[in-house]
Amino acid sequence: MICVLSAVLKSMKKSKISKNPGKKILITGNEAMGEAAARAGCQFYAGYPITPQNELTAYMASRMHQLQRPFVQAESELAAINMVFGAAAAGVRAMTSSSSPGISLKQEGISYMAGAQLPAVLINVMRGGPGLGNIGSSQSDYFQSTRGGGHGDYFTPTLAPWSPQEAYMLVGLAFDLADYYRNPILVLADAIIGQMVEPVDFSLKMKFAKKLPPKSWALTGAKKRAPNIAKSFFLREGDLALHNEVLRKKWEKIIRNEQRFDTHKSNDAKYLIIAYGSQARIAREAVDYLRKDNIKAGLFRPISLWPYPKEGLEKYAKGVKEILVVEQSLGQMVEDVRLALPTAKISFLGKAGGAIPATKEIVQFIKKL
Amino acid sequence: MKKVKFSKPEILKDNDTHYCPGCGHGILHVLVARAIDELNLREKVIGIAPVGCAVIAYDYWDFDCCEAAHGRALAVATGIKRSRPKQVVFTYQGDGDLASIGIAETLHTANRGENLTCIFVNNACYGMTGGQMAPTTVVGQRTATTPWGRNPQYGEGWPLKVSEMLAPLKGVCSVVRTTVSTPALVRQTYEYIKKGFINQIEQKGFSLVEVLSPCPTIWRKTPQESMNWIESHMKEEFPLGVIK
Numbered sequence: 221m222i223c224v225l226s227a228v229l230k231s232m233k234k235s236k237i238s239k240n241p242g243k244k245i246l247i248t249g250n251e252a253m254g255e256a257a258a259r260a261g262c263q264f265y266a267g268y269p270i271t272p273q274n275e276l277t278a279y280m281a282s283r284m285h286q287l288q289r290p291f292v293q294a295e296s297e298l299a300a301i302n303m304v305f306g307a308a309a310a311g312v313r314a315m316t317s318s319s320s321p322g323i324s325l326k327q328e329g330i331s332y333m334a335g336a337q338l339p340a341v342l343i344n345v346m347r348g349g350p351g352l353g354n355i356g357s358s359q360s361d362y363f364q365s366t367r368g369g370g371h372g373d374y375f376t377p378t379l380a381p382w383s384p385q386e387a388y389m390l391v392g393l394a395f396d397l398a399d400y401y402r403n404p405i406l407v408l409a410d411a412i413i414g415q416m417v418e419p420v421d422f423s424l425k426m427k428f429a430k431k432l433p434p435k436s437w438a439l440t441g442a443k444k445r446a447p448n449i450a451k452s453f454f455l456r457e458g459d460l461a462l463h464n465e466v467l468r469k470k471w472e473k474i475i476r477n478e479q480r481f482d483t484h485k486s487n488d489a490k491y492l493i494i495a496y497g498s499q500a501r502i503a504r505e506a507v508d509y510l511r512k513d514n515i516k517a518g519l520f521r522p523i524s525l526w527p528y529p530k531e532g533l534e535k536y537a538k539g540v541k542e543i544l545v546v547e548q549s550l551g552q553m554v555e556d557v558r559l560a561l562p563t564a565k566i567s568f569l570g571k572a573g574g575a576i577p578a579t580k581e582i583v584q585f586i587k588k589l
Numbered sequence: 590m591k592k593v594k595f596s597k598p599e600i601l602k603d604n605d606t607h608y609c610p611g612c613g614h615g616i617l618h619v620l621v622a623r624a625i626d627e628l629n630l631r632e633k634v635i636g637i638a639p640v641g642c643a644v645i646a647y648d649y650w651d652f653d654c655c656e657a658a659h660g661r662a663l664a665v666a667t668g669i670k671r672s673r674p675k676q677v678v679f680t681y682q683g684d685g686d687l688a689s690i691g692i693a694e695t696l697h698t699a700n701r702g703e704n705l706t707c708i709f710v711n712n713a714c715y716g717m718t719g720g721q722m723a724p725t726t727v728v729g730q731r732t733a734t735t736p737w738g739r740n741p742q743y744g745e746g747w748p749l750k751v752s753e754m755l756a757p758l759k760g761v762c763s764v765v766r767t768t769v770s771t772p773a774l775v776r777q778t779y780e781y782i783k784k785g786f787i788n789q790i791e792q793k794g795f796s797l798v799e800v801l802s803p804c805p806t807i808w809r810k811t812p813q814e815s816m817n818w819i820e821s822h823m824k825e826e827f828p829l830g831v832i833k
Contacts, residue, residue, distance in 0.1 A: 264672050290671035294664070295697035302661035302694075306668025309655045310635070310676075314668070332658050439653040439669060441676045443632040449647050450655040 244419035249384035249409060252420045253343055254279035256391035257315045258287060259422065262341070264307035264314040266292040266300040270322045271355045272411040273345035277317065297322040301329030301342075308338040309450035311438025313395055317343035319411075320361050321352060323369075330404050331370030334467070335452025337437075339398035341391060342376070343407045345414035348574045356574020357411035359497060362552035365408050366526040373464055375471055376406045377478060378525040380496045384418045389426045390523070396428035399435075401474060408525060410548065412498035412576075474527055481529035482521045483536060485511060489518025490541040491586050494533070494557055496522050499577065503546050506582035517586060525553070530560040537561050542589045544569060546577050598622035600631050600651040607645065611812025613802025614642060616769045617710060617778075618649050621681065624783040625652065628790070630677050635669055637662040637680040642717045643710070646681060660691025663698035666705050677789055679706040685715045688724040688751045695751065702760025702794040706785040709751065709797060712804040713823060720807035724749035727826045732807075748826050752799045756833040762794035764833040768801035768824070770816040801827055 247255070254276050257265065265284055267277035277293070284291035290307075294300035300316045307314035318326060323344045333340060344365065348358040365378045379394060381387035387409055394405040439448050454460035484504050486492060491510070495503040500521040510517035520536050522529050537543065543561065545554040547570040554568045569577050569585050601622040608614045625634050631652050638646040640659035647654035657665040662680040670678040680687075687695050687709050698705065714732055715721040721734040725748050729738040739745050756764045763785065767778040778800055785796040801823045803815035810818060 264668060266668070292667065292671065292701075295693050298661065299664040299667075299694050299697065302658060302664035303668035303671075305657070305661075306655065306665035306670075307672040308668075309665070310669045310672040312672045314672070328658055329661070332656075336656065439635045439655055439676075440673065441633045441635060442651075442653045447647065447651055447653050449653070451647075453644055453656055455645070 242421060243423070244421045246417055247384060247420050248275050248415060248417050249381070249387045249413040250275035250345065250415065251279045252384040252388040253317070253391045253407065253409070254283060255422065256388045257341065257395070258283045260392045260395040261313050262289070262315045262395065263312035264290050264304065266294045266303040266316050268294050268297045268300050268318065268322060270319045272347055272414050273317050273319045273343065276343065276345070276414070297325035298328060301326040304340050305329050305333055305336075305338060308333065308340045309336070309439050311435040311440060313399070315341040315343070317345070319345045319347045320349050320358070323361065323364070327364075327370035330376060331368070331372050331374060332452050333404045334368075334374035334376065335372060336450050337402040338404070338450065339402050340404045341394045341398055341407065342404055343391070343409065346408065346410045348572065354574050355411065357498060357548060357576060358572060358574060359410055359499060359548040360550075360552065360572050361408065362525065362547070362549060365406055366528070366556070374467060375474070375526055376404050377401070377474055377527065378406045378408050379480070380408045380523060380525050381413055382497055382500045382521065384413065384416060385420045385424065387413055388420050388422065389424055393426040393428055396432065397478065399432045400428065400430055401470060403470065408497070410497045478524055479527050479529040479531060480523035481532040482523060484519035484521070486518030486520055486536045488516055489536070490516040491544065491589065492518050492520055492537060492540045492542075493544045493546060493582065493586070494520045494522070494553070495546040496525060496553065499546055499548050502577065502579050503582060505579045506586070509579065509583050510586055515586065522553070528556045528560065533557070533560045537564055540564070542567065544582070544585060544589070546570065546582055548572065548576055598626045600626055602649050602651055604648050606649075608642065609806045611803060611805040611815055612642070613710065613712065613769050613800070613804070616775060617708070617800060617802065618646060620775070620779045620782050621708065622650060623779060624786055627783060628786055630786065633675070634677045634679070635673070637666050637669075637678070639680070639682045639686045641683045641686060641715070643681060643683070660686055660689070661694055662686065662691065663694045663703070663705065663707065667698055667701075667703050670703060670705055674704075677706070677786060679708060679786070679789075681708045682710065683716070684709070684711045684713065684723040684725040688749050692724075696755070699755045699761050699795045699797070700758050704789055704792055705795055706789050707795065707797045708782060708785070709799040710802045711799055711827065712802045712807075714804055714807050716804050716807050725827070727822055730822070750827065752797060752832050755797055760794050761797065761833060762788050763796040764799070765797070765831050766799040766801070766827055766829050768819050768829060770801070770803070770819040799827070
């Protein structure tokens, strides 16, 4: 980690990265996400140790110190997310990261932030569950991520990278989305994405076209203005119902505007494989093998898991004979595919607990269909 | 004869109070507002309202405020203060909030020496939820969940002395315990609260002001009996004074 950081800092000193598009640094997904936050202007980070995201917290400790921005190793995940709540309420860009069991603890703060309409970026580097599970790669937090996760009617828009490069870019985008919609945004990586080392080009960015509104609601000290209150409590009869309607409009707007996906050889596909995160890389390899055997396979890769890229999926599923959903879980995203394509023929291949559906298994599954 | 002018603090709003007759929050809201007025902090201060009866403290205070989940006020305050170190940030928390569900946040925020002011309102019970046992409930005190009186022999533990716990920590600059049971002690409490803010302005670290506060409704006492009960039962368990 330290040598990666020094490489990043060295290249920054010479300011070569931004001027030299295409120059890449070998870095883990976890560290790439930390660097993305630093570059997106993250002014506050709080975290708590948990594998497999520890490189990210350690990277932030060094990088935030170097940038003279606050880094806090919190006493618990609960404290970390509530520190982020405070920083977000104070109007600065804030982030926390954890892995599955830690994200369960953070649900309290995430629900309060959604209620109080506070922007922040959250990273979950998923591991196996339920319970303490293990530290292997897993995609078993899909339901928790895409259905709100905590109590009350809310959603956290969820972005799933399939490489350190994309993880870097999605974290940058997540900060813009958070500020635009005033809501926590979740970047959902898995242990493979967090731990794998790949070249990352820091000059690449995902552009967010909309203008970010000023944070006139932030707690800054009520200087020559009426007080601002950061709150999710609406006791008077009818107030919460009205507030929930405001949130409903926000969710509808996000569903309309923020569906993201990617495809690989899907235009003429008869067999469409649907997978996300590290599992999509394995599925892509399976598609290429199947194509060599003249089987028209294609990959549909959701990048936004909520909102689910339903419109894109409907388009690419037209003319497809069979659909195979592959996950590192016992079948979670497959439910969104069934909701999107109620009449399609959908099969599922999944493993959990750190087990990973392999290329060969996917190829054989398709051949047997 | 010298004329004494009585006035309410400027930053105290005119809203009708929702607190019960004889509740300590009314007095404490005025003292906090008066200290902020006196130190001219209205445009610099950010308050954290607790979970409990005082969650809508911001209905009475005319400055920036933030809610926090039960027990997390000091974590939220840490996030705000670290992000805006020039603002004056304080939490206003009850005993269930600060000493039970939030004891980890309390201990670690104090131990980090966060430059914050914490006003700890100790009424020896959970007020808003109907008067359950709190960590600070005194031995023998009847509550909704200790109907025969808190009894350590039943595994209900002893009153938790948060001020004495925090005082030895290096990050803590000042710990005081006071009450509002007499006019003289109300004036003393005001001075302690003001000092708590001054410590923060002077960047001295974590200041705790514990206030023994009456809850007549839950204690099933008149306001006067409640003040007497603080004198007769609480002070013995929670001695007043400058602890650090």
